[in-house]
Amino acid sequence: MAPPRTTVPPIQEVSDAQPTALPRPSGMLLPFDPILFLAVIGLCIGSLVTIADATADDIAGQPHYYVTRQAIFFGVGMLLALILSRVDYSRLRELKYFVYGLLIASIVAVQLLGSVARGSRRAIDTPFFSFQASELGKVLLVVALSAFIVDRSRRLQARDTTARIMLLTLIPAAMVIVQPDLGSGMVYIVIGLATLFVAGTGWRHFASLFALGAIALALTLVVAPKMGVTVLHTYQKERLTAFLKPSENPADQGYQQNQSRIAIGSGEKTGRGPNATQTKLNFLPEHHTDFIFAVVGERWGFVGAAFVLSMYALLIWRGLRILTVSKNLFGAIVAGGIVAMLMFQVFVNVGMNVGIMPITGIPLPLFSYGGSSVLTTFLAVGLLQSIYAQGRAAASLKGRVLAL
């Protein structure tokens, strides 16, 4: 399509070169997605209210311990997101090696320096909060993979590209699974698949990937144990199958799920209000992290749970929309990766709470208590806002043809 010939600056050549930052139109504030912002605020408020209620009796004498810390995490996160949203995310494409290197280095650092909690080495404990590298890694991985894919955007139909991207995904995923942190590993793999999907990899590639995945699953669950190689610890296997066997025995893995279902179910339409003791009296462990959705379900019933889910639906919708208004392929893939990451985490966590998904250690983004998760999600939101801002800004420039 030929551009209208008016007095415009010279047309830029189509090229594979790295893009330079586009000049910002003077006098115009960067656009900003208010609905996304509202969804995020809604989730933050919900999180604070729920944590305040659930953990009031957790630590004697300090009923606001968790709430205050979560509020601080939110504050810091929002600041980070704000900063990120003003920056042109395309810069990150240049830093792709650094970003990927940081991802690997942080996981290794946790392996070496991390403290062992409940049998797994996942976090480095600092006085204020514990840094979980696998959480930050999710965003880092999205950015790095998107950058790598965009570099090969001409050769997306080659098997080579798909293989390399999956390899780049599987390396950190494997390192994280060994920690052991099966949940985060699965998120990494989903990120890898999503970025490939949004970039335009062929359906046939996905078919073979899924076939390979099924074979790998069969190997780990059936063949390797028969040969005496334990890929999955027994407790991990039990957790994955426990949701099929609800149990009354606190020693069983199925106990948590059973309690969670009871908690949510007992909320009925509008919740039990202050009588919501199921999630308070230590019947359900992890009520401020993995099972926080059960607290919502018990306290505010269907109404409350539906509200939270709606906030997430809003978030996902805006994320997808941002994907479509992105000014370049890089932005689109980043947005796609972030949407997939958030969607997966929400579905797995909520599914686990209601008893249709196995137990994994995946937190509910922006809702579960946890500094690393909150900050990571805010980084992701900041990126989304940045993509939106850049995309709208670019689109509003009169008559510019935007190249890759």
Add this chain to the structure above:
Amino acid sequence: MSAFDGGGAGRVPPITPQLALRVAVLGVIAFALFGIVFFRLWYLQVLSGDQYLRQARDNRVRELSIQAPRGAVLDRNGEPLVENRVATVVKLDPERLPVSERDAAATWGQQVTSRTRRPKGKKGPQIRIPDPTTPRLVLRFKRLGRALNMSPRTIQERVVRSLTLVPYASVTVKTDVPATVRNYLLERSAQYPGVDVQKVYLRRYPNRDLGAQLEGTVGEISPSELKLPRFRGVHQGTVVGKEGIERAYDRYLRGVDGAQRITVDALGRPKGTPQERDPVPGRALRTSLDLDLQRTGEAVLDRTIATGPGTAGAFVALDPRNGEVLAMGSNPSYDPAVLSRPITQKRLEQLFGPDAGSPRFNRAIGGLYPTGSTFKPITAFAALSQGIITPSTPINDPGCIEIGAAKQSFCNAGKEVNGTLSLPRAIQVSSDVFFYTLGRDLNPLDGQPLQRMAHRLGLGETIGIDLPGEGPGLVPDRRWRDNVGERERRCRERRHIPLTALVGCGISDMRPWTVGDNVNLAVGQGDLQASPLQMAVAYGAIENGGRVVRPHLGVAVEDQNGRELQKIDPGTARRVRMDPGARAAIMQGLHAATTGDGTSADVFKGWNQKSFPVYGKTGTAERAGHGDQSWYVCFVPNQSRPIVLAVTVEDGGFGAEAAAPIARVMLAQWFGQKKTFIAGKSHTR
């Protein structure tokens, strides 16, 4: 991917169809996932909500088990051997102890176990029970000790011992506390965390040490026992039988614990009225024991050992018609009440260890000894059934006889000369040479008929009495000799000891079976090992004409009101064909032994042989490493009250000296005669 097209101001640029498709796919997936979750929520909360609400409320219900009283154990006339009493005990909940304390107990237990595994002499010092692991725990024990008038150290020791045995069971800190202490503790439950004062059923032994080894002991079920099929359905914390009758009949004696459900608030305090499920009491067991006979037997055995020769002993009295055990005693004995209270390891060793004679060991069924001349009737049966002799065949007894290629000399005790005698007389005077001859002549026969007869009459294997701890004994034969020789050979090879060395593994001297072995067996010596129970059963078969009975203590299971619920009758083990002529001759000899110049005649002086004829055989067994073992096995066939009695006294000397007089006193008790103790003078084996 193609370029985005810059459109007019504010317009969202169109995207490529491929990307749009993919975004649409993502959107559909997201929509579907949210839909699934919404539906699931709807199902859980709106459709099934009330069911879950009920369950959530139920989570605040606690169940306490109500202990069921165990059934009593009674004698044949209904007199109680073991019954229950209610005691107030102070227990400590292990969940309220710090984890470090529980870990320390586990470590101590492991150290003690590895210490016991070390060989004797290399055990090293006793492992000291560690002190309480936290300062707060020290204070708690001090405070509790003050309330219970116990030292905190004692409390710590009991806690650690109990945690080692059963880590999740409540620790019994003190048994039998007065009501004042109980009320004090209950009123101040906040100051004594984890302390509970309960009424529990404890076993009571109204006859103190009577039949202690038979009764057995009870205790809380251990983690390894929980897995056994016999304890299926038993929950942890149940008291079960561990030894003796309590264990053998635990299934009947143990009741079913009840439960009490109480609603608790968030802090675990009970609210409202509790709902109860009543416990099902255990059923009573009526045994065949006659407590009067038992009392007499234990008293006279005890007195004999205390005042005269002997260091330990046992007796078994059976009804030869059906195998019911009328009395069974083992000395030294003990008071079982000592074990129902907490006891230190040192005291346990002191009272029950080998230095005290291992009183918990039931010698009546587990004590295996050579039998001496009491074996002779079995030899007689074998010889008669093989046709080697007839009841009237004469054999010369010049005091000694030379047997075998090496012309080894086998003699009577004191080389006493008995002249020419036939079988009944040989039994009457217990002529060893007579039976040496039979042993020698039985040896070359096919199939080792002497050993076969012994096995048929119940020796050499467990009979199956309803008590744990029965010993099989040993009837030595050619194959056994070869087996132990082979084992010794293999052991020496493994340990590189030359085959010619005098001291090897200690299993055997590797020599083959010789005629001398059969000769020794014929008089109940050599490698023969039998228990008083086995001898009683064998003689019982003689009394009842060839029926080898299955001895049993349990007779019937009853409910608390004495109504019989189930009869226990294990029946006959086997029938041995006894030629009536043979049996008559042997019985003639056995009766003659208690009259005239028989070996136990002086013991039965003044006994009413007309009404209660005694058929008995003395035995004096040589036992390596010990003094002579005194034996007496006898029976009295009676219309209404027949009895077979086997008595043995370790280091008791000659049979007539210790065992036979005990038997007479017991028979006197059984038949309501005057109890006279006469130590015999017969010095035969």
